[in-house]
Amino acid sequence: MSDLHIRKLCNALIPNAMPSGLVPGVVVNTVDRMSRKAGGLWVGGHVEITPEGLSFAANGLNKAFHAGLQPVHIPMASIRKTWREFGWVTGIVAVGHDEGTFRFRCFGAGKVAAALEKHIAGRQER
Numbered sequence: 001m002s003d004l005h006i007r008k009l010c011n012a013l014i015p016n017a018m019p020s021g022l023v024p025g026v027v028v029n030t031v032d033r034m035s036r037k038a039g040g041l042w043v044g045g046h047v048e049i050t051p052e053g054l055s056f057a058a059n060g061l062n063k064a065f066h067a068g069l070q071p072v073h074i075p076m077a078s079i080r081k082t083w084r085e086f087g088w089v090t091g092i093v094a095v096g097h098d099e100g101t102f103r104f105r106c107f108g109a110g111k112v113a114a115a116l117e118k119h120i121a122g123r124q125e126r
Contacts, residue, residue, distance in 0.1 A: 004119045006049040011090075012056045012072065020067040028040035043069065047104050049116055052076055052094060056104065074102060078111035079120060083114040 017040055019027070025068065041068060045055070045058040056072040063069055080099040085092040091109030095102045095116070 004042050004049060004051050004115065006047075006115060007093045008080055008106045008108070008112065009044075010045050010047045010056070011042040011103040012047065012058075012102070013038065013040045013106040014043045014066075014075065017041035017043055017069060018067055022065055036110075041066070042105070047106070048073070049112070050076075051119070054102070054116075056077065074099075076119075076123070079107075079116070082113050082116045084110045099124065 005110060018059045038103075043058050044062045045056055047054065047056045053075040055074075058066065058069045058071075063125075074095065074097050079095055080098070081096045083094050085094050085103070087109070089104050090105045090107050091113075092103050092105045092117070093106075093109045
């Protein structure tokens with residue numbers, strides 16, 4: 001049994017995130033441009049990683065400023081690999097899974113990616 005349990009404040013890259021009606025129209029054009037360039041919007045919240053999987057939930061402020069945000073859950077069985085990517089100030093953890101790649105940025109990204117990769121490697125050895 002693994003003692004994997006990580007909970008971090010983070011920003012997750014959500015490809016289909018859309019600004020809500022609370023976002024002023026003049027800002028929407030900038031947000032759209034940023035979304036196209038980055039492949040989505042960085043949404044603040046928290047990520048939790050356990051032996052059951054990875055979950056992301058947006059915080060209250062981001063729920064208000066984004067329309068239709070849904071929590072993300074990726075079962076551990078579908079996670080294939082993880083790696084750290086460069087990011088200014090905070091690193092990015094990329095999680096490859098059966099449906100694609102989920103990215104989130106947080107402080108200590110290298111340690112988070114290493115702990116998750118270690119868990120995945122242990123699971124594959126069984």
